[in-house]
Amino acid sequence: MPPLVSTELVERIRVADDPEQSGLWPLSRLQCLRDAGVFRWGLPAETGGSEETAADLLCGYIDLARVCLTTAFVMTQRDAACHRIAASKNRELRRTLLPDLCAGRLFATVGISHLSTSRQHWSKPSVVAIRTPHGFELSGEAPWVTGATHANLLVTGGTLENGDQIIAVVPRDRAGVQIATPLELLALNASCTGTVILDHVAISADEIVAGPIPQVMKVGATGGTGSLTTSAVALGAASHTIDGLQSEAKRRPDLRSLVDSLTRERDDLRADLVVAVTDPKSDDERRIQAEQFRFRANSIAMRAAHAYVCCAKGAGFVTGHPAERALRESLFFQVWSCPPVVTSQTLSKLSVAEVY
Numbered sequence: 447m448p449p450l451v452s453t454e455l456v457e458r459i460r461v462a463d464d465p466e467q468s469g470l471w472p473l474s475r476l477q478c479l480r481d482a483g484v485f486r487w488g489l490p491a492e493t494g495g496s497e498e499t500a501a502d503l504l505c506g507y508i509d510l511a512r513v514c515l516t517t518a519f520v521m522t523q524r525d526a527a528c529h530r531i532a533a534s535k536n537r538e539l540r541r542t543l544l545p546d547l548c549a550g551r552l553f554a555t556v557g558i559s560h561l562s563t564s565r566q567h568w569s570k571p572s573v574v575a576i577r578t579p580h581g582f583e584l585s586g587e588a589p590w591v592t593g594a595t596h597a598n599l600l601v602t603g604g605t606l607e608n609g610d611q612i613i614a615v616v617p618r619d620r621a622g623v624q625i626a627t628p629l630e631l632l633a634l635n636a637s638c639t640g641t642v643i644l645d646h647v648a649i650s651a652d653e654i655v656a657g658p659i660p661q662v663m664k665v666g667a668t669g670g671t672g673s674l675t676t677s678a679v680a681l682g683a684a685s686h687t688i689d690g691l692q693s694e695a696k697r698r699p700d701l702r703s704l705v706d707s708l709t710r711e712r713d714d715l716r717a718d719l720v721v722a723v724t725d726p727k728s729d730d731e732r733r734i735q736a737e738q739f740r741f742r743a744n745s746i747a748m749r750a751a752h753a754y755v756c757c758a759k760g761a762g763f764v765t766g767h768p769a770e771r772a773l774r775e776s777l778f779f780q781v782w783s784c785p786p787v788v789t790s791q792t793l794s795k796l797s798v799a800e801v802y
């Protein structure tokens with residue numbers, strides 16, 4: 447099988463506007479992906495999707511993130527929305543939305559972190575759901591929503607008084623939905639990520655993706671916090687950084703062993719990911735394995751970027767140099783969809799001094 451991301455697609459993405467440079471939503475790069483059928487990846491064939499193998503999808507994500515992290519990341523949030531809809535028991539929702547999502551006529555995103563990772567220490571839910579005669583009403587804040595202003599549909603949710611939760615599809619222009627100005631971030635500003643405020647937003651019963659049930663995020667979750675896809679994106683970012691180091695090393699033989707070592711680690715991680723995704727496992731084993739991969743992927747993304755700045759010296763500290771960009775982008779993986787276990791592991795490594 448040829449790789450999902452062909453050299454021709456890589457070239458088309460490269461020549462399209464770089465969102466990191468313009469600071470603008472990656473419209474033309476997303477257009478390249480839509481034209482190449484990437485919007486169909488992993489979605490059911492009967493609704494216009496293309497059912498690639500899980501291994502091909504992971505490699506596809508590594509390769510996309512290697513060319514453009516912002517575009518690959520935006521796609522992961524869009525995919526999360528689509529996969530939740532595809533996994534829903536709501537047949538009508540699948541039938542009406544998935545064909546347009548697969549064809550790229552509709553764009554969706556997720557605002558579900560408050561049901562999994564964000565604000566878990568709060569005494570009250572970030573978004574409250576109440577029952578109404580026609581369905582539900584959502585009020586509160588979805589703190590992190592990537593590309594909300596550019597999406598037609600938001601997949602978000604809330605918590606009922608009894609602790610049950612729902613996830614629903616909410617049209618962005620629904621009364622009571624307010625998209626806040628995107629946050630100013632350390633990196634990935636073109637992803638237009640920010641808060642969505644929900645003020646008594648009416649949800650009809652036929653817009654429900656899952657629930658009401660306890661821990662709704664566990665229903666039909668194909669990705670989720672720290673999934674292998676998030677590791678693939680981190681590995682793609684690391685690969686881009688290692689590409690930059692490779693070109694430094696062409697002129698500087700003293701960098702060869704560092705670059706060879708990072709390249710070997712990158713290749714091993716890619717191969718291990720491909721094996722892991724095809725290996726059947728219990729849910730618990732899969733979760734633990736995904737956390738281990740995410741730690742490895744975060745680690746190589748951080749170390750490669752750190753090394754790149756060291757090698758690029760003062761020049762690499764100047765805004766616009768690929769090394770400073772790589773370092774900023776590598777920190778993203780420490781916070782985005784990062785399982786608590788991975789954060790603890792990282793913190794325990796950081797708390798111990800290296801002995802030289």
Ligand SMILES: Cc1cc2nc3c(=O)[nH]c(=O)nc-3n(C[C@H](O)[C@H](O)[C@H](O)COP(=O)(O)OP(=O)(O)OC[C@H]3O[C@@H](n4cnc5c(N)ncnc54)[C@H](O)[C@@H]3O)c2cc1C
Binds near residue numbers: 593
């Ligand atoms: C660029 C970017 C894009 C993202 N896009 C999306 C998206 O499209 N959709 C989506 O659903 N999610 C998205 N996320 C969310 C992401 O996956 C995580 O959920 C998020 O980064 C978790 O950070 P938080 O600040 O919300 O965490 P929180 O746990 O809410 O922490 C916030 C603050 O609370 C305090 N705090 C934390 N824990 C405790 C505690 N136990 N006790 C007391 N105080 C505490 C700390 O001061 C901390 O800074 C995005 C994140 C980023 C950075």
